[in-house]
Amino acid sequence: MSTLKHVLEVIDLLDDPKVNGDAVRRFFTSRGFTDIKIDVETIRGEKGSTDFITIVIPGKEGKTLGGSSPTLGVVGRLGGIGARPAYIGMVSDADGAIVALATAYKIAEMRVRGDVLPGDVIITTHICPNAPTRPHKPVPMMDSPVNIFTLLKWEVRDEMDAVLSVDATKANWVIKHTGFAITPTVKEGWILRVSPDLTDIYVRVTGEPPVIVPITMQDILPYSTPVYHINSMMQPWLYTKAPVVGVAITARMALPGSGTGPTNFVALEQATRFVVEVAKDFTMGRARFYDPQEWETIIKMHGPVADVLRKGIPE
Numbered sequence: 001m002s003t004l005k006h007v008l009e010v011i012d013l014l015d016d017p018k019v020n021g022d023a024v025r026r027f028f029t030s031r032g033f034t035d036i037k038i039d040v041e042t043i044r045g046e047k048g049s050t051d052f053i054t055i056v057i058p059g060k061e062g063k064t065l066g067g068s069s070p071t072l073g074v075v076g077r078l079g080g081i082g083a084r085p086a087y088i089g090m091v092s093d094a095d096g097a098i099v100a101l102a103t104a105y106k107i108a109e110m111r112v113r114g115d116v117l118p119g120d121v122i123i124t125t126h127i128c129p130n131a132p133t134r135p136h137k138p139v140p141m142m143d144s145p146v147n148i149f150t151l152l153k154w155e156v157r158d159e160m161d162a163v164l165s166v167d168a169t170k171a172n173w174v175i176k177h178t179g180f181a182i183t184p185t186v187k188e189g190w191i192l193r194v195s196p197d198l199t200d201i202y203v204r205v206t207g208e209p210p211v212i213v214p215i216t217m218q219d220i221l222p223y224s225t226p227v228y229h230i231n232s233m234m235q236p237w238l239y240t241k242a243p244v245v246g247v248a249i250t251a252r253m254a255l256p257g258s259g260t261g262p263t264n265f266v267a268l269e270q271a272t273r274f275v276v277e278v279a280k281d282f283t284m285g286r287a288r289f290y291d292p293q294e295w296e297t298i299i300k301m302h303g304p305v306a307d308v309l310r311k312g313i314p315e
Contacts, residue, residue, distance in 0.1 A: 003272040006102040006109070007265055014081050014097060014127070015090040021051025021127050024101065028055070033108040043126070043154070048145030050080070050128035052154050055104045057111060059283055062120035063159055069119035072279045073160030075236050076100025076124065077167040079142030080131020083258045093131075093142035093257035095168035095249040095268060100125040102272045107279060119283030124155045139171045139256035141231070148223050148232060149314050156240040162282060162289045163240060164275055167233035169248030170255040170262070174214060174230060178264070180271040181211035183246035185290045186220055186237045189309040190298060197287035198245060198278065205274045213248050217309075224312035231257075238310055243289035247271055 013019065013027050021040035028038055037056040042049055061067030081094035104123040110116070126146075134143040144151060156163060175181055182202060185192040199210040218227045220234045233246040249271055255262050281287035 001273065001276070003102055003106045003276060004265070004269045006105040007098065007269045007272055010098050010102045010105060011090070011263060011265065014094060017082065017084055017129050019081070019127060019129055021053055024053055024127060028105070028108065031109070032112060035111060036108050043146050043150065045144070045146030045150065047132050047143065048128070048130065050126045050131070050145050052126045053124065055123040057104065057107050057121045059119040059121070060116045061118045064120050069283050070161040070285065071120040071122060071159050072282050073157060073163040073242070074100050074103055074121065074123045074275055074279070075155045075163060075165045077155070077165050077233055077236070078125070079144040079257065080128035082129035082131065083133050083142060084130040086133060087258055087260050089260040090263055091142060091257060092168050092170055092255055092259050092262045094263065096166045097125045097127065098268050099166045099247070099249070099271050099275060102268070103275045103279070106272065106276050117279060117283045120159070121279050121283070122157055122160055126151065133258040136171060138173060138254045141171055142257040148235065152235055152239050156236050160240060160242050162242050163236055163244045164247050164278060165233050165236050165244055166247040166271065166275065167231055167249070168257055169213065169231055169233060170251040171257050172230050173254055175211070175248060175250050176252050177211045177250045178252050179206065179211065179250060179267045180274065181213045181248045181250050183213045183215050183234065183248065185243045185245050186234055187243040187290055187295065188241055188304060189220065189237070189306040191215065191217070191220065192290050192295070195245065195289050197281065198289065201274060201277045201281060201287065205277055206270055211250070213246060215246070221309060222313045238313055245289055247275060
């Protein structure tokens with residue numbers, strides 16, 4: 001299974017200063033994907049606006065059809081796909097949107113061809129070709145035209161039983177690898193062990209040893225806490241009880257999120273293939289993001305921490 005076509009076509013779609021949510025919707029409808037639901041909403045903030053996209057791909061035994069197979073959420077996390085007029089062209093930060101939309105494209109195409117997943121897949125991301133930037137060490141990062149907490153509330157849904165949060169993660173000296181990496185599972189504020197099932201899928205997709213992002217407690221604190229965060233990849237946990245795993249698009253050198261030219265289609269294709277394979281195995285009940293028995297032990301012995309760690313976020 002290759003997702004190269006899907007990634008390249010999505011890159012071409014998004015690398016346009018006039019791209020918006022309607023253009024993305026037309027992209028999908030023009031390919032005959034009549035069984036999927038695509039919603040586009042324009043969200044306005046103090047620094048501009050963005051078009052938020054939600055794509056629901058029904059599974060054969062998914063909740064949308066009255067079934068009980070688990071639902072996977074795929075969040076394309078980013079500030080914007082472009083930083084115009086400060087920078088011309090697609091920026092590094094677009095990676096999350098590219099992988100999310102390429103995943104939707106691939107799974108929708110699989111459905112049309114007859115390879116229907118058991119469970120639903122819900123893909124969320126947003127389209128902004130002219131987002132602002134903000135200072136960050138060691139290199140500048142993209143900002144968002146809309147408050148991050150507003151976006152996070154749109155990105156996660158109650159129906160999601162697990163969440164993959166895809167984000168460009170190159171503006172650091174912590175995870176240095178050309179390709180993609182995954183994080184430990186975060187559930188309700190607890191950083192849990194790295195999922196063995198997801199590392200198996202990583203190896204299956206790449207043929208290489210799994211690469212893990214060493215996230216810290218600071219990385220999962222809300223952005224309202226004024227401390228260093230590697231990026232916003234893990235922030236979706238704040239608005240869901242579902243387990244969240246980050247899918248980080250990485251590089252060996254520190255690259256700014258606002259930098260143009262670093263779009264690595266090889267890394268993006270591998271990450272997209274990983275997300276699709278997780279969607280298959282998770283909705284079939286073959287892959288777990290965490291061990292329920294270990295989770296029960298942790299809560300029984302140590303109790304919940306979510307309320308403490310969520311302090312400072314708007315309700």
